Each structure stands twice: as C-alpha cells, then as structure tokens.
Amino acid sequence: xxxxxxxxxxxxRSGFGAGLAELGxxxxxxxxxxxxxxxxxxxxxxxxxxxxxxxxxxxAEANMIGIAAGLTIGGKIPFTGTFANFSTxxxxxxxxQSIAYSGKNVKICASHAGLTLGxxxxxxxxxxDIGLMKMLPGMVVINPCDxxxxxxxxxxxxxxxxxxxxRFGRPSVPIFTPKNQTFEIGKAIKLTEGSDVTIAATGHLxxxxxxxxxxxxxxxxxxxxxxxxxxxxxxxxxxxxSVAKTGCIVSAEEHNHLGGLGESIxxxxxxxxxxxxxxxxxNDTFGESGTPAxxxxxYGLDASSIVEKALKAIRRK
Amino acid sequence: xxITELNDLTTQVRRDILRMVHKVNSGHPGGSLGxxxxxVALYTEIMNRxxxxxMNGIEEDLFxxxxxxxxxxxxxxxxxSGYFPIEELNTFRLLDSRLQGxxxxxxxxxxxxxxxxxxxxxxxxxxxxxxxxxxxNDSNLVYSLHGDGELQEGQNWEAIxxxxxxxxxxxxxxxxxxxxxxxxxxxxxxxxxxxxAKFEAFDWTVIEVKKxxxxxxxxxxxxxxxxxxxxxxxxxxxxxxxxxxGVDFMMHTHAWHGKAPNDKQLESALEQNPETLGDY
Numbered sequence: 001x002x003x004x005x006x007x008x009x010x011x012x013r014s015g016f017g018a019g020l021a022e023l024g025x026x027x028x029x030x031x032x033x034x035x036x037x038x039x040x041x042x043x044x045x046x047x048x049x050x051x052x053x054x055x056x057x058x059x060a061e062a063n064m065i066g067i068a069a070g071l072t073i074g075g076k077i078p079f080t081g082t083f084a085n086f087s088t089x090x091x092x093x094x095x096x097q098s099i100a101y102s103g104k105n106v107k108i109c110a111s112h113a114g115l116t117l118g119x120x121x122x123x124x125x126x127x128x129d130i131g132l133m134k135m136l137p138g139m140v141v142i143n144p145c146d147x148x149x150x151x152x153x154x155x156x157x158x159x160x161x162x163x164x165x166x167r168f169g170r171p172s173v174p175i176f177t178p179k180n181q182t183f184e185i186g187k188a189i190k191l192t193e194g195s196d197v198t199i200a201a202t203g204h205l206x207x208x209x210x211x212x213x214x215x216x217x218x219x220x221x222x223x224x225x226x227x228x229x230x231x232x233x234x235x236x237x238x239x240x241x242s243v244a245k246t247g248c249i250v251s252a253e254e255h256n257h258l259g260g261l262g263e264s265i266x267x268x269x270x271x272x273x274x275x276x277x278x279x280x281x282x283n284d285t286f287g288e289s290g291t292p293a294x295x296x297x298x299y300g301l302d303a304s305s306i307v308e309k310a311l312k313a314i315r316r317k
Numbered sequence: 318x319x320i321t322e323l324n325d326l327t328t329q330v331r332r333d334i335l336r337m338v339h340k341v342n343s344g345h346p347g348g349s350l351g352x353x354x355x356x357v358a359l360y361t362e363i364m365n366r367x368x369x370x371x372m373n374g375i376e377e378d379l380f381x382x383x384x385x386x387x388x389x390x391x392x393x394x395x396x397x398s399g400y401f402p403i404e405e406l407n408t409f410r411l412l413d414s415r416l417q418g419x420x421x422x423x424x425x426x427x428x429x430x431x432x433x434x435x436x437x438x439x440x441x442x443x444x445x446x447x448x449x450x451x452x453x454n455d456s457n458l459v460y461s462l463h464g465d466g467e468l469q470e471g472q473n474w475e476a477i478x479x480x481x482x483x484x485x486x487x488x489x490x491x492x493x494x495x496x497x498x499x500x501x502x503x504x505x506x507x508x509x510x511x512x513x514a515k516f517e518a519f520d521w522t523v524i525e526v527k528k529x530x531x532x533x534x535x536x537x538x539x540x541x542x543x544x545x546x547x548x549x550x551x552x553x554x555x556x557x558x559x560x561x562x563g564v565d566f567m568m569h570t571h572a573w574h575g576k577a578p579n580d581k582q583l584e585s586a587l588e589q590n591p592e593t594l595g596d597y
Contacts, residue, residue: 031452055448055483063441063475070381070445073430074453075373078445093435094472098442102422102432 001217002192004210006174012204013111013168015147017042019154020079020109024050027077027158033068034081035061040170041081041111065091068106069098077158078106084113084167085126088133099163100136107157108133109166113143114254115282115299116171116204116292125287131259133165134232140185141232143167143253143261145206147175149229152183160185167203169254171292174207188235190242194224197310198242198249202228202261205252205280205301212306223310231261236268243269248276248313252306254296257281276316278309318361323532325593326397327357331563332596333393335586337409338577344410344418347573348464349390351495351530351558355462356394358535363543365457370400370427378457379446381431383439384464384493385419386575391428392416396597400428403597437470439463440490444480447488458546461490466498469507474519480551481520489542491554494529497571516553529556530563563590 023030024046032046033055047054057064061082068078080087087110088095099106115125134141142157142164144150150168157164191206192213201209206227213223224242228235243249249269251262257279269275282299296302318326330353338344360366364378382391389409396403401415408414415426419434431442443461450457467473480488492512500506509515516523522545526538538554545552560574561567564586567578578586 031448053452057479058475058482060475060479062438062472063444063479066438066441066472066476067445067448067479069431070442070447071449073373073379073442073446074375074449074455076449076452094438094441097432097435098438104431 004176006176008175009172010147010175011170011172012150014042015150016154016168019151021045023158029077030158031071031076032079033057033064035064037082043081061086061091062094065094066098069104072104079109081109084110084129088129100139105161107164111168112170113167115287115295116169118292119289121289122286127256127282130231130255140164142230143203144229146177148179149177152181156183173204186230186233188238189227191225191227194222196222197314198246199223199225200228201252204254208303209252209306211303215307216310228261234264239268240272243275247317250278250309250313252280254301255281276313278313280305280309320532327353328590329594330393331590333406334389337389337406339583341410342577344389345386345575347560348387350562351560352390352493354530354532355535356390358532360394360398363539379459381439381443381461383433383461384467385433388420395428406597436467437472440473440476443488444485447485459488463492465492465494466503477519484549485551486547486549489552491556494555494557495560497560499574501571521553522550523553526556529558
C-alpha cells in the first residue's frame with residue numbers, strides 16, 4: 001500500500017494566501033477584496049504588493065459580493081475573502097443573483113470552514129456551506145486538503161472562467177501532496193489503491209482518510225482513498241470505477257451529511273450503481289466551542305470514525 | 318435630439334411599456350412609466366455609448382438598473398437604442414424569451430450586464446464596475462438607477478458608506494423618488510426621512526431634479542451630475558417622478574406598481590399616448 005508521510009504542517013488558508021500572492025505577481029487582472037479579515041485570510045502579501053488591486057470593504061459582506069460582481073465587468077478576476085460562514089449563508093442572495101445567475105467570474109474564497117476554527121463556536125463555524133454553494137447552478141465547489149493543494153487550487157481557479165467557491169480552513173494540517181502540483185478542477189485524485197472499501201474524502205478529512213487506511217491495512221483491509229477536492233463538478237467516473245471494484249464506500253467531510261460531498265456521491269451511486277455507503281459527516285447539528293481536535297473527535301470526523309464506518313460498510317456488502 | 322424628438326421617443330416608449338405588460342397580463346408599468354423620460358434622456362443624450370454591445374464595456378459609460386422590476390422601460394429603451402430588434406419586445410415574459418420578467422445576463426440580452434430584481438444589489442455592482450474603470454484607466458462613467466423603496470434594503474447603505482469612503486467619484490447613482498412602493502406610500506410603509514440629508518451625511522454630492530418627468534430638467538440635472546464627478550465624491554441624483562406618468566388613471570396611486578391594464582384600460586392609455594415612431 002502506498003503510504004504518505006509529512007515533515008511539515010500548515011494551515012490551508014496560508015496556501016490560499018501564497019497562491020493569491022503568486023497570482024498578484026503573474027496575472028494583472030486578478031483583484032482581491034476582503035471584509036476586515038486580511039490577517040485571518042492571509043491576504044497581506046497580495047495587499048502589500050498590489051495595493052491598487054486590493055479592496056478593503058469593511059464589515060459589509062453583501063457589498064463585497066456585489067462589488068466583486070461589478071469588477072468582472074471590465075475584465076477583472078475578483079477573489080473575495082472572509083470566513084466561510086460570512087462568504088455563503090450571510091450573502092446567499094447576493095451570490096445567487098449578482099454572481100451565479102449573472103454568470104460572473106468571481107472566486108469566493110472562504111476560510112475557517114467547518115468545525116476546525118474551534119473555540120469561536122457555532123456562530124463562526126459553518127457545516128452547511130458546501131450544500132449552499134453546490135445548489136447554485138453553475139457554481140464550482142472546491143475543498144482542497146492541504147497547504148500545497150490549496151495554493152495550487154487558488155492558482156488554477158484564476159484560469160477557469162466562471163464562479164467558484166473555494167473552501168479552506170484555519171488549523172495546521174499535514175502537508176502531504178506535492179509542491180507545485182497541477183490542480184485539475186473536477187478530477188479526483190486516487191491516493192491509495194484498494195479493493196475492499198472506497199474512502200472518498202474532501203478537505204481536512206483526506207489526511208484522516210489516509211490515517212484510517214493505514215489502520216484498516218493493519219486489520220487486513222484494503223482501502224482505496226480518493227481525494228475529492230472538487231465537490232462540484234463531481235468526478236463521477238472516478239467514483240463509479242472505484243466503487244465497481246470495492247463494492248462499498250465511506251464519504252468523509254467536515255460538513256453536515258445533508259448537502260455535502262456524501263450526498264452528491266449517494267445521488268451518483270443511486271442513479272448508476274447502488275452500493276452501501278456510510279457517512280463521516282456531522283449529523284444535522286451546529287458545532288460548539290472547543291479545540292479543533294476535540295471537536296473533530298466529538299463529532300466523529302477523525303480517522304477512527306472512518307475506520308469504524310469502513311468496517312460497517314464492508315459488513316453491509 | 319431636440320426636446321420634441323425626445324418627447325416623441327418617450328411617448329413611443331410608454332406605448333411599448335403598456336403593450337408589453339398588457340400582452341402577458343403581468344409586469345410593472347407604474348415605475349416603468351415614471352422613469353421613461355429619464356432613461357430616454359440618459360441613453361440618448363447623456364451616456365457615452367459605443368456601437369454594439371460587449372460585456373466589459375471598455376471606453377464607454379455603463380448603466381445598471383438596480384430596481385429590475387421596471388424591466389419594460391429598459392427593454393424598450395434598449396431596443397429603441399439599437400441593442401436588439403424592436404420586434405423582440407413582443408416576447409416580453411414569454412417562455413424562451415431573452416426578455417425575462419426581470420433583466421438578466423443569463424439569456425444573453427445585449428445591453429444588460431447584471432441580473433436584478435432581488436432589490437438592493439445594484440449599487441454595489443455599479444461601484445465594482447466603477448473600480449474596474451479606474452483600474453483600466455477608463456475615464457468613462459457608471460450610472461445606476463434605484464427605486465426609493467429599494468433603499469430600505471440594508472446593502473444599499475453598506476454601498477453608500479463605501480463609495481464615499483473610497484472616493485468612488487466616477488459613479489452617478491439616481492434614485493427614482495416616486496414616493497410609492499407595493500404596499501403604499503413609502504412614508505407609510507417605512508418612512509425614510511430626508512434622503513437628501515442621508516446621502517449628504519454619507520458624504521455624497523446630491524443633485525435634485527424636482528421635475529423628473531421633464532426632459533429639459535433631467536438633462537440639466539444630469540449635466541450637473543456629470544460635472545460633479547471626478548472630484549473625490551460619489552454623485553447621487555434624486556429624481557422626483559410620478560409613478561404611472563403619462564396615463565391619467567395610473568398616476569397619483571401605487572395601484573399600478575405591478576398590475577397590467579385590461580383591454581379597455583389599454584385602449585384608453587394608448588389614446589393618451591398616440592403612436593410617434595411606430596409600434597413594434
């Protein structure tokens with residue numbers, strides 16, 4: 001079995017900051033907007049190097065989304081930055097009408113997604129954002145897994161023409177994907193080959209899935225880990241090929257089981273090749289205060305939960 | 318164009334509005350009629366427009382309609398300004414039409430650069446487009462139109478605060494002050510007090526057009542507004558209009574905000590606005 005190791009941990013939001021800074025140096029049409037969270041979003045480098053292309057909007061997310069939509073008229077490629085909660089639910093109608101329905105080339109970049117922003121609690125955590133965004137016609141939804149991949153995704157979405165939701169987070173997580181990788185929107189990445197169970201993970205749960213696959217391997221179970229960094233459009237081919245081989249699947253995400261990656265997978269399997277599926281996701285609940293590790297354990301979003309669900313999925317075959 | 322020609326065009330636009338909403342028995346004639354003179358003057362005399370249409374609108378003035386429900390008037394003015402065939406007004410609100418109930422870019426209608434209808438979003442979009450103009454060293458202006466009732470939406474005030482703080486001085490936002498909204502008089506629904514005082518408190522330059530259905534007054538006001546741009550402050554035009562203007566039974570009431578005339582009412586309304594440039 002292919003194993004993954006890491007020497008360094010970093011937050012995925014820093015990958016976004018690095019990617020945005022690189023875009024600032026290479027693409028003069030890229031502009032950035034922030035709603036009073038420059039430090040949290042790691043947008044300082046872009047701002048300092050391109051002050052004329054950076055717009056501090058203040059605590060006014062609805063206005064930020066509208067301004068971003070307007071900036072596309074004139075050929076700019078706006079990247080908006082705030083927490084995932086304020087990037088989506090707070091401004092849903094602005095995104096829906098001024099960006100999605102209007103087909104504007106805006107990149108909605110959202111940090112502190114999921115439970116792992118930790119101690120601030122449920123007002124600042126969001127477990128519904130993937131669902132909100134994937135429901136919008138034409139919206140691409142991306143949730144990369146580590147620093148390197150988030151940086152690559154940030155650079156890649158500038159080349160794609162159309163609205164994109166890019167989701168990342170606050171905690172330091174292992175860096176295990178290659179530096180300077182090419183990021184292909186909508187293409188799942190097979191991290192391990194396996195024959196007994198597919199583990200389809202996104203975001204912070206990808207590393208947990210790899211940890212789970214090691215545990216499963218020790219139990220004599222061969223798990224195939226797929227990194228679904230793009231939730232929409234979903235790589236249906238990769239999904240169906242893997243499940244045709246393994247016969248069951250665990251989906252794993254830092255999100256509500258309603259509306260997330262798992263539900264997208266269930267739809268594709270249901271339409272094409274029904275198979276037992278278990279969900280590693282939150283169960284229709286808000287989060288709460290706590291350290292990221294405590295929260296991921298309490299809400300069952302860690303490697304041991306994935307192992308447990310994998311065993312269950314295999315039993316259901 | 319002469320004032321007579323502009324008035325003739327406005328009369329024809331009124332006929333278009335009335336016939337469009339009558340045909341599909343839906344749509345918003347009241348606000349559309351109230352803004353007919355303004356949009357005719359804007360597109361014909363005020364804006365610097367290029368031939369044809371491209372989304373980015375480089376090296377020309379741009380216009381954003383925030384109160385998208387007055388789509389009949391913008392569709393008529395766009396068609397009669399050459400953006401698309403006048404006959405296409407026949408398809409207003411019909412299945413598979415580019416002339417949706419509220420304006421959209423989704424069907425590729427030339428002249429429309431943003432979807433609007435859900436209120437309160439247009440000023441932010443206009444500010445973004447104004448930023449893009451400055452980044453592109455394009456000295457042309459961005460115009461927008463908003464309903465007065467629409468200013469009850471909070472996003473406007475985020476945008477109003479922002480535009481002056483960031484010296485967005487290449488924008489002219491016009492508010493259609495007709496004093497009416499769906500449920501009645503704006504003063505009764507949610508009294509907004511003095512909009513002039515509010516815009517001035519937010520550090521905008523405010524220009525009042527008291528006779529917002531009079532072409533000469535509009536031209537005078539908008540010329541002053543243009544002169545006020547480029548001086549570090551955003552510019553607001555408070556345009557006092559009559560909802561339903563030009564059709565006696567549609568004036569002095571909010572009843573025709575979102576209601577179409579029946580056959581008899583249409584006949585009377587059209588008699589009051591005889592054909593000038595030819596119906597579609």
